[in-house]
Amino acid sequence: MRKFRDRDFIESTEGLLFCVIGNIHPRNRIIAYLKYVPKMESSIRTKWSRNGVMYGRILPFYSAIGVKNTMEFLKKNYPHYIAFDEYRSVELIEVPKEMINKHYRPEERLKEITENPLDSLEAMAREIVEKLSHESGVEVNLFGITGSILLRIHNPLISDIDIIVYGKENAYKVKEALLKLYNDDSSEFTRPSGEVLENWANDIIKIHPLTFKEAMLLYSKYKWNRALYKGKQFSLHPVKLEFEVNEEWEQKKFRPLDIVTIRARVIDNSDSMFMPAVYKVDNVRVIEGDTTANKVSTVVSYEGLYVDLADSDDEIIVRGKLEEVIDSRSSEVYYQVTVGTYEAQGKDYIKPIKWLKG
Structure with a gap:
């Protein structure tokens, strides 16, 4: 049975959009963080919209401190999403299952995109997945698409592409394939370099205790799952299948x-x-x-x-x-x-x- 998986999204009865964290959840609640709020004024220049509704991104960069700030927003406006978890001995954002209006599944959205991409970003997402599938031997139906594209609130000009690969063995195969593609100049898959690399490094040291040199090394050599395809930023996230989770x-x-x-x-x-x-x-x-x-x-x-x-x-x-x-x-x-x-x-x-x- 398909359960709630890492990087699925859920929409609450109030229209709040949460990103699911991990594959293990309390019996009646889902561990998640709040990412988009309808009609919220946001300091971020990028705007997300769907069916005429503008969404504010409450979490500019994912980090523990960022999530803590969203908890303060929820405590003030939607306190029913905050729970002291007796098993983890800490307050967490937990969405009660009865408050879930819609469950967004990345593999279903990708199927729609592979059959009929509606804009240039969706077309590029399909292209990336098809190339990774061909190079790795992992079937296209074992991939998914998350983030703003999953929710249909993306901006084709500036949104990133966030891809999922499901299953442990599949993840290893796709990682190996991607590393090969980085070494093939004709593949158009590239690690960040130059100004792009410096910008990524500068962004990350603002919110994490890394030096600029460490951040440059991280993205240029070790962070294999965030890179560029034809100059467009994409990320790839392995997620376990249900039979691989025994907890x-x-x-x-x-x-x-x-x-x-x-x-x-x-x-x-x-x-x-x-x-x-x-x-x-x-x-x-x-x-x-x-x-x-x-x-x-x-x-x-x-x-x-x-x-x-x-x-x-x-x-x-x-x-x-x-x-x-x-x-x-x-x-x-x-x-x-x-x-x-x-x-x-x-x-x-x-x-x-x-x-x-x-």
Whole structure:
């Protein structure tokens, strides 16, 4: 059965547009962040519209601090979307299922686009997916389109193209295909360089604790899933299928302990492509904070910037929220550091040591 997946969108009964986070959700609510609000004045020059209704983008850049600000808006105007989650021990944006007016599924929207693109941006989205499908061997029906194109509020001249690939094995195949295409000058798939690269780096260091040099390195070498096709920005996001997710929201309870900085070695990065990104680690050394962090076995990131950044055997520096996790299914108790939380106030990160060396 097709459930709510990462990067689906949901429209509330009031017309608010939320982006779904991850594939694991409470029984009667969906974890999401608010992205577009109808008839809202926005400071962003880009405007989104559909059927004569203008939408304000309340979240200019996705970040934990940005989401925290949208929570304040919801508390003031739509408090029923804020819940203290007893399992995560934190306030979250959770959309009650009975408040969902429409569920937008990326694969269904892409099917419409591949059959009949209505503008130049939709035509380019189809072109990208067809090329990735041909190069990787992954069927077109295992891709999707998210963001403003999914919602039909895009602007063909300035909107980006946000593509989904469904399934773990498919994601690896598409990543490999994309890396090959970057090395083929005739493919028209390129990594950012020059002024574009500098602009991306400058944008990201405003909201994340990276140096300009680190941000340049990140986008030019490590961030394989955000690039350009014929000069147009696109992103690609792996999302698991239902049979690949063997966990329920209520299965684990999290207890926050401290904000810590650790150094660790990655021993398994096979789930680092997805949201949240998961890195299994060992050889942990505490640089700052609660020494319980010596017991950390997992690093988890809800910040997409740090997805698929480190390989097995890589050493990483991590700053984030130390949590004790109690798994009721396995009776296991373990410790993790979570990146992308409100408590870290935008100062958390994952940095591979090799990345710091350039």
